[in-house]
Amino acid sequence: MLSRRDGVRVSLMTLTRGESGDNAIGPQLFDGLGVIRTEELLVADAYYGVGTQYFTTVADYGFSKRLDEALEKWGQENVLRDVVRVIRMDRPFVLISRFQGNARDGHGNHSTAGLITQEAFKAAGDARMFPEQFAEGLRPWQPLKVYIGGVRENENWTLRVDPSEYSPWLGDSYANFARLGLSFQRSQNSGRYTPQLGPSPAYYTRVATTLSGAPAKERGFFDGIDTTIPGLFKTLGQPVPAGGADEALRLIDRAVKDAVAAFTVGNPSACVPALARGLQATRAAINAATVSPDAMFVLKVKEQQFQDAINAALGVELTASSSTRGAPVPGQSFEILTELANRSPMTIERADIAEIGIEAARGWNVQPGEGRPGARGPGAVTARRFAVKLADDVDISSRAYFGRASIAENRYTLADPAQFGRPVSTPPAVAV
Numbered sequence: 001m002l003s004r005r006d007g008v009r010v011s012l013m014t015l016t017r018g019e020s021g022d023n024a025i026g027p028q029l030f031d032g033l034g035v036i037r038t039e040e041l042l043v044a045d046a047y048y049g050v051g052t053q054y055f056t057t058v059a060d061y062g063f064s065k066r067l068d069e070a071l072e073k074w075g076q077e078n079v080l081r082d083v084v085r086v087i088r089m090d091r092p093f094v095l096i097s098r099f100q101g102n103a104r105d106g107h108g109n110h111s112t113a114g115l116i117t118q119e120a121f122k123a124a125g126d127a128r129m130f131p132e133q134f135a136e137g138l139r140p141w142q143p144l145k146v147y148i149g150g151v152r153e154n155e156n157w158t159l160r161v162d163p164s165e166y167s168p169w170l171g172d173s174y175a176n177f178a179r180l181g182l183s184f185q186r187s188q189n190s191g192r193y194t195p196q197l198g199p200s201p202a203y204y205t206r207v208a209t210t211l212s213g214a215p216a217k218e219r220g221f222f223d224g225i226d227t228t229i230p231g232l233f234k235t236l237g238q239p240v241p242a243g244g245a246d247e248a249l250r251l252i253d254r255a256v257k258d259a260v261a262a263f264t265v266g267n268p269s270a271c272v273p274a275l276a277r278g279l280q281a282t283r284a285a286i287n288a289a290t291v292s293p294d295a296m297f298v299l300k301v302k303e304q305q306f307q308d309a310i311n312a313a314l315g316v317e318l319t320a321s322s323s324t325r326g327a328p329v330p331g332q333s334f335e336i337l338t339e340l341a342n343r344s345p346m347t348i349e350r351a352d353i354a355e356i357g358i359e360a361a362r363g364w365n366v367q368p369g370e371g372r373p374g375a376r377g378p379g380a381v382t383a384r385r386f387a388v389k390l391a392d393d394v395d396i397s398s399r400a401y402f403g404r405a406s407i408a409e410n411r412y413t414l415a416d417p418a419q420f421g422r423p424v425s426t427p428p429a430v431a432v
Helices: 031-048 067-074 076-090 108-123 131-136 174-183 232-236 245-262 268-288 293-314
Strands: 011-014 052-055 094-097 145-151 159-161 202-209 317-322 333-341 358-360 364-368 381-390 429-431
Touching: 011 031, 011 076, 031 052, 031 174, 052 076, 067 076, 067 108, 076 108, 076 131, 094 108, 108 145, 108 202, 232 293, 245 268, 245 293, 268 293, 317 429, 333 429, 358 364, 358 381
Parallel strands: 011 052, 094 145
Antiparallel strands: 145 202, 159 202, 317 333, 333 381, 358 429, 364 381
16 A cells, blocks of 8 residues: 555565475475565565565574574574664665564564564664674664554554555555465465455554654654655755755656646656656756765665656566577577567657667676667567677576575575675676
8 A cells, every 4th residue: 555555665574585384386395485485475566566675684494483482593683683784775764564573473483573673773773783784885774663563453553554445546455456466475375365345454553763743643654754855855854955956856846746747547658758857857866965875865766766657658668588498508609689669659769768788797798789779659669689608607507696505504695795685686687
């Protein structure tokens, strides 16, 4: 509901990959099951509206009802360090924990998630906590509020949420749309889809906040937070820098309103000129806000959102496929085919597409072949081919960046620490 109705940037952090659960669809168990569940969750995230999925380095060691067992096996500081790292990477305004951190959660792993979320709320903004992360380019980040779920109606709750509200553009309630996503986690639930009619309220308690005068009862998770673009520096508690940042933020806000006014279901591309103005204003704001890394982070997110919105409104799609059958091997030569489709009624001019290319890792020798982007009318598809020759010593292992020597180990070792938190390893080649 936050993502689909309110347009909130939502990220999901999952401590483990469910390695020690049952497998309802096949024989794979432990780390193999963890890979399957990771992929299933990524599909489900598309329905939940999750923008970014994160994982920590701890592994599911089996069913446990005891919080102290999980903390002993994983190490409380290890889990806290990972969660703080994710918060400093993602920089959310609000943390929402599904679990409470006590026996009610019904599982030691779940209780750990609830407890550590609350501890990480305080630790992420404390420069004395895990300072080694700052050498990697991270900075302290203090979220503004943290909530725990699973609260009952007759208890001390702050916020009542009912995702059973019907959405005419989804054609169902937000809750049922999410349940459809849950059905794709088939190794856990065999693909069962159980829609529900009628109210299904949930209750959350705000357990900490940095906001002054926060009311006992709230109507939404962002109550008391100015989430408007012109209010960015106010929310960050920073002065507006000179050099046009204030005016650029107002232009972004105006462009969004113009895009909403121009949007029609029959021709979404009508809002693209306004979105393009918003993108231009966002880049101007980024140039004017270089003195504030916190504002730069938010504006970079906004820049990507404008680009995604423009692509969606134009129906633009870029695909890339390889001519190899199965995984390539060192020394192999093959071809990559890229196709850029314009499914809008507008013409994309040559100047709007500077180039189509392949960004590849070391050992990939990529040479462009036939086809270059030109003016693309409605429904047109531009194809471009690339010849690839892999070096004899190129590392093209498809193994995950995380691993462990034995299922008796309760944490993963990262072959590439720079990929921490990612669901899967970065691809060796990407079309742009």
